[in-house]
Amino acid sequence: MSMDPIFRALADPVRRRLLDRLFARNGQTLGELCEGEAMTRQAVTKHLAILEAANLVVSQKRGREKLHFINPVPINEIAERWIGKFEAPRLAALAQLKRKLEGDDHE
Amino acid sequence: MSMDPIFRALADPVRRRLLDRLFARNGQTLGELCEGEAMTRQAVTKHLAILEAANLVVSQKRGREKLHFINPVPINEIAERWIGKFEAPRLAALAQLKRKLEGDDHE
DNA sequence: TGAAAAGGCAACTGAAAGGTTGCATATTAC
DNA sequence: GTAATATGCAACCTTTCAGTTGCCTTTTCA
Numbered sequence: 001m002s003m004d005p006i007f008r009a010l011a012d013p014v015r016r017r018l019l020d021r022l023f024a025r026n027g028q029t030l031g032e033l034c035e036g037e038a039m040t041r042q043a044v045t046k047h048l049a050i051l052e053a054a055n056l057v058v059s060q061k062r063g064r065e066k067l068h069f070i071n072p073v074p075i076n077e078i079a080e081r082w083i084g085k086f087e088a089p090r091l092a093a094l095a096q097l098k099r100k101l102e103g104d105d106h107e
Numbered sequence: 108m109s110m111d112p113i114f115r116a117l118a119d120p121v122r123r124r125l126l127d128r129l130f131a132r133n134g135q136t137l138g139e140l141c142e143g144e145a146m147t148r149q150a151v152t153k154h155l156a157i158l159e160a161a162n163l164v165v166s167q168k169r170g171r172e173k174l175h176f177i178n179p180v181p182i183n184e185i186a187e188r189w190i191g192k193f194e195a196p197r198l199a200a201l202a203q204l205k206r207k208l209e210g211d212d213h214e
Numbered sequence: 215t216g217a218a219a220a221g222g223c224a225a226c227t228g229a230a231a232g233g234t235t236g237c238a239t240a241t242t243a244c
Numbered sequence: 245g246t247a248a249t250a251t252g253c254a255a256c257c258t259t260t261c262a263g264t265t266g267c268c269t270t271t272t273c274a
Contacts, residue, residue, distance in 0.1 A: 004120055011118035012232085013111055031250065043233050045252080064241040064250045079186060119262085138220065148221080150263050171220045171271040 006074045009054035014039075015047050019056060022070040029065045113181045116161035121146075122154050126163065129177040136172045 009015055018033060034044045048068060051057040058069045116122055125140060141151045155175060158164040165176045 007114075007118050007123070011114050013114075014232090016114070029250080039232085040234060041251080042235085042253090046232075061251095066251065121262090136220080146262085147264060149223090149265085152222080153262075168221095173221065 003074075003078060005050075005054040006056065006078060009050050009056055012047065012050075014044075015051055018044075018047060018051065019070060022057065022068060026069050027067045029067055031065075033068060110181075110185060112157075112161040113163065113185060116157050116163055119154065119157075121151075122158055125151075125154060125158065126177060129164065129175060133176050134174045136174055138172075140175065 014037065017037075021033065021036075022028060030041065030045065030048070033048065034041050037044055048057060048059070052059060055074050056071055058071050060067050060069070121144065124144075128140065128143075129135060137148065137152065137155070140155070141148050144151055155164060155166070159166060162181050163178055165178050167174050167176070
């Protein structure tokens with residue numbers, strides 16, 4: 001699985017703010033997410049489509065409304081596979097330490 | 108400090124690969140970084156300039172060469188301030204555990 | 215000292231991205 | 245049923261971005 005769409009989706013401040021708002025309150029409709037953004041509904045729709053394509057947001061229809069839910073999995077993947085690499089020593093040491101302390105050393 | 112240039116810099120696969128290569132071997136020259144990239148030297152120069160603007164890479168001249176060094180600080184900031192939010196419980200627990208174990212609880 | 219090596223600068227091009235406008239569709243409420 | 249609400253679709257415009265070409269400057273070395 002490529003991480004390119006994830007990084008691309010995170011590159012825009014509008015989309016990061018949308019994720020922030022969904023993190024603050026999950027399951028918001030398109031109309032709710034449009035409030036506060038200084039652009040048309042269609043522009044927000046496109047941003048949400050990009051977030052969905054990156055699997056950062058999942059949507060679901062309820063009647064005439066469309067609910068949006070944040071999906072933390074890709075962000076965790078970035079943290080673990082990419083960003084984690086740059087602080088690998090520190091985090092690896094911590095994780096190993098944690099395992100040792102929990103007596104959970106099944107490697 | 109805005110994180111926008113950092114996210115923008117990370118949005119391009121070429122720039123992520125350049126960071127990868129600098130992580131594998133730090134202090135490479137422009138010419139070295141051009142090898143393996145299927146584009147002109149000037150294109151790579153532009154990518155490196157974007158990485159420098161985001162403070163992800165620092166450069167230094169040595170004679171007629173330009174050496175490039177990776178700077179992990181902004182990536183850590185992303186990990187801590189933004190991505191960390193989505194896995195705050197886990198990482199916070201780890202950090203607290205670390206402080207406790209180091210007897211370093213000057214809060 | 216002069217040629218090769220390493221890199222810088224600036225203008226140009228093509229494609230993609232962000233945004234808008236206009237209209238269509240589906241659902242709810244009166 | 246019909247009007248308002250919530251959203252979808254598609255064409256278009258404008259700016260940004262990635263990449264190229266051409267030429268210039270600096271440093272090294274024979």
